[in-house]
Amino acid sequence: MTIFDKFDQLAAARQALEENCGDFFNMVVDDIISATEAVVNGRRMILAGSNNYLGLSFDSDCIEAACEATRQAGTGTTGSRMANGTFSGHVALEKELAQFFKRRHAIVFSTGYIANLAMLSTLVGPDEIILLDADCHASIYDGCRLGKAEIIRFRHNDINDLEKRLKRLAKRNTNILVVVEGLYSMLGDRAPLSDIAAVKRKYGAYLLVDEAHSLGVLGENGRGLAEEAGVEDEADFIVGTFSKSLGAIGGFCVSNHQQLDLVRYASRPYVFTASSSPGVIASTRKALSILHTRPELRRRLWDNANMLYQKLQDLGFSLGPEPSPIVAVRQQDKEEALAIWNALVQHGVYVNLVLPPATPDGGALLRCSMSAGHTAEQIEHIGQAFAAAHRTDQAAQTG
Amino acid sequence: MHSYDDILQKITEILRPFVPQGQAIAEETDLVADLGLDSLKVMKILETVEDSFDILIPLNVLPDIRTVKDFALQIQKLDGDGQ
Missing domain, CATH: 3.40.640.10 (Type I PLP-dependent aspartate aminotransferase-like (Major domain))
Incomplete structure (x- = not known):
């Protein structure tokens, strides 16, 4: 028995996740381009989970x-x-x-x-x-x-x-x-x-x-x-x-x-x-x-939040109960959430993947947070990436 | 105020849906090691127990609860305190 035995369960859970989604524990921001864009693991990505609500970090x-x-x-x-x-x-x-x-x-x-x-x-x-x-x-x-x-x-x-x-x-x-x-x-x-x-x-x-x-x-x-x-x-x-x-x-x-x-x-x-x-x-x-x-930043944030919420709702995703700058896509199945998160990364969109027990109801979340700094084109891209990730996931399930 | 036996029986009923089918639940059963309860399940179970016995369970008592018996004794105490 060692002092580290208590972490065995965590180690097993991490290994299982790494087998499905190797990048999840190794995401490193190489270069920050703006409040809403970065190079992550060598890939240029839209930051869609950063809590940078007004974009003021830049x-x-x-x-x-x-x-x-x-x-x-x-x-x-x-x-x-x-x-x-x-x-x-x-x-x-x-x-x-x-x-x-x-x-x-x-x-x-x-x-x-x-x-x-x-x-x-x-x-x-x-x-x-x-x-x-x-x-x-x-x-x-x-x-x-x-x-x-x-x-x-x-x-x-x-x-x-x-x-x-x-x-x-x-x-x-x-x-x-x-x-x-x-x-x-x-x-x-x-x-x-x-x-x-x-x-x-x-x-x-x-x-x-x-x-x-x-x-x-x-x-x-x-x-x-x-x-x-x-x-x-x-x-x-x-x-x-x-x-x-x-x-x-x-x-x-x-x-x-x-x-x-x-x-x-x-x-x-x-x-x-x-x-x-x-x-x-x-x-x-x-x-x-x-x-x-600059109260216009708050208005822009809400416009962006409402736009993404509407887009993801139209795509049929199950979301948090009300539109807000935190747009949470709910997934009951952890593996499905991982697959969609991975596909989003491939499409250049970085959102937060939240797994139980950090989630309120035991499901998994793809948690987006909007910024006043996001452009309409970026939000369109995020929506398209979710649509593509959803199609990939559906194809994998039926195939 | 409920008797210890009544509490034990009720707890067993409440725990049943949260544990694998066929898993025995006895007084000395360890809630985490034997039943594999995680923090989310524990919180759901607490809510159900609070409703069933009409009591409030402070989170502070959780570190002292390891077995089903510990849980039953704690509920009996809170029930007796009128909390």
């Missing part, structure tokens, strides 16, 4: 801001926010995030994952309860595991199940934090946030909304689902990431609760991580300002 102003900050302040902070790693840029970004979200307080974290780890492990303590949507992201589950709160799930987007649980827990007379996402990352569906806010208020709970996929995507000003649903006052804490619509890396939490600032001192994921590099902070600040100044 915005010239963001790049220039990052270069200038790197020249001025170096490539890294080499320290935690609590030690030598709080630079003026971090403080400025926190102020700008608070202004953007119209909240009094903000904290910047080094990644979106760390933002959830920090908030969920620290905010809710022993004998208190986190009530989370079953389809929440792994970073939320991991944050819960790191803390000492009691963790209870409710069925995905099921307001009756949430209320039933809140009603039952009311007699415990303790603090309850309800945790949901703006757009769910796998199927691209929204939380029923106005209903959730109403039951949260009825039972005196707190509400945390992870707007990782909805920042810059939903709401008149791009503030996310809480803005779109008109319930920003009920969302006690908004968490999000810089690694999607803002085209960089990092995370944040904003709130009107003045005690948010105390989380800095109590949160191990905040204290014991090096802070974001000056270049990342500078490009994020620029990208955040672009959310204000």
